[in-house]
Amino acid sequence: MKRNPFFTSSLLAFATILPSVAANPDFKTTVQPILEANCVRCHNQSKVKGGLRIDTYEKLMEGGDTSEAVVPGKPDKSELLLRIHLRPIDEGVMPDEGKALKPEEVTILDAWVEAGAEWPEGVTLTERKPEMPKRVAMPTKIPSSNSEAAVMLDDLLQRENTGRGVITTDVISDNAFL
Template sequence: DFLTEVLPSSIDDELEIEKTPINLASYETELSPEKEMKLIGEVRMVLAHNCYKCHSGAKIEGELRLDEKEFVFAGGENGQILIPGNPSESEIIRRINLGKNHDDVMPSKGKLLSKDEKELIALWIAKGAPWPDGAAQQSVYRVAELAPRNPTLPAYKAGLENPIDLWVDEYFQENKLEWKGVVDDKTYLRRIYLDITGMIPSPQDLDEFRQDTRTDKRSIWLQELLSQSDDYATHWLTFWNDALRNDYTGTGYITGGRYNISDWLYTSLRDNKAYDQFVKELLNPTEKSKGFIEG
């Protein structure tokens, strides 16, 4: 809930993830080892999407954690939350069935559990709350479709060699917008300097640019600016610091021990690291890039 925790609950409730229907009937008969594993997988998925934001290793309210077996059966500050084989006497069943405005309702934030989700947890407890070894290796988050997308390029149009310009042109046509005229030399030079180095050009730079008679001088000057790798890296480090939440090394008491990635980030920008490699090193980190996911 990194982005949604500050939203009013009425807005937060609308941010609904599409859920896979739960086939409760498949668990009514005696459970085989395979069905036990599937059942706990579905139970843990419900807990992950509805309860982990308040009851997991990242945040523990009421001394209750629901992300690992030993913690679930240990309960919280008010004692055990479930009695295997007896859902009617299990505290978790009472709480997930309370009204939205009740002080004890779970989850206390966001949407309440659906009818199927409540019945699933009750059925799991009624079956003895099985939690087979190996369940921890299962994924508990719903996976979005990540198939590569290859969008259809709009029809070629003279003067628009860049594919992005073709999509912009299509947008302009749909919204009855006109292309702006080509900007003058002073405006162009100022824009590329600010974009690439964060600095404005000097008067001498502007005079030299105006006197440059080459027909492709704009492209040439742009490439020369991009070749100033240290200036580029220094400027863009600021934006990536914000995007990746880079910060100084913490004490560890509050943050769990965080690490800055400034040296890795600066070097990556300076050396023009490919984006796919950039992402790989953040998610499967080296010692210098581990600060993005650790702490």
């Protein structure tokens, strides 16, 4: 079997980079989004499921009804990690509402606790809801030709790109690509 050298080298590079990223995850860019998207919905100031709040570091360290949620430096003693490692059919698996965490999210949380569960001072987590895509204004008339359809589509894309801050360039001829 012939192997693609680009694929092999990319895989090797990824395999060497991933452990260093996961070894010391940045709270704001990796840990916080996971907790806000998957945990804060049920463990916050207004909804304290299982006696556990995770919206602030202090509340997370207080733990829940059963035990300490996170023990910095000790993933095997951290109930939060034990629960996210359970199979979806197991009792007590977290999150119990919605989808299970992705394997890379579990790895990040494991590494975060192992590295000491650092949490920047003053950070309070809030529920992160999935962004709903903005509705695109559709043309109100049916184009009478392909060229009219192309112009309408170009106008629509230009409006959307401008609204999102995308910088576009002028159209160039096909010869310029050759």
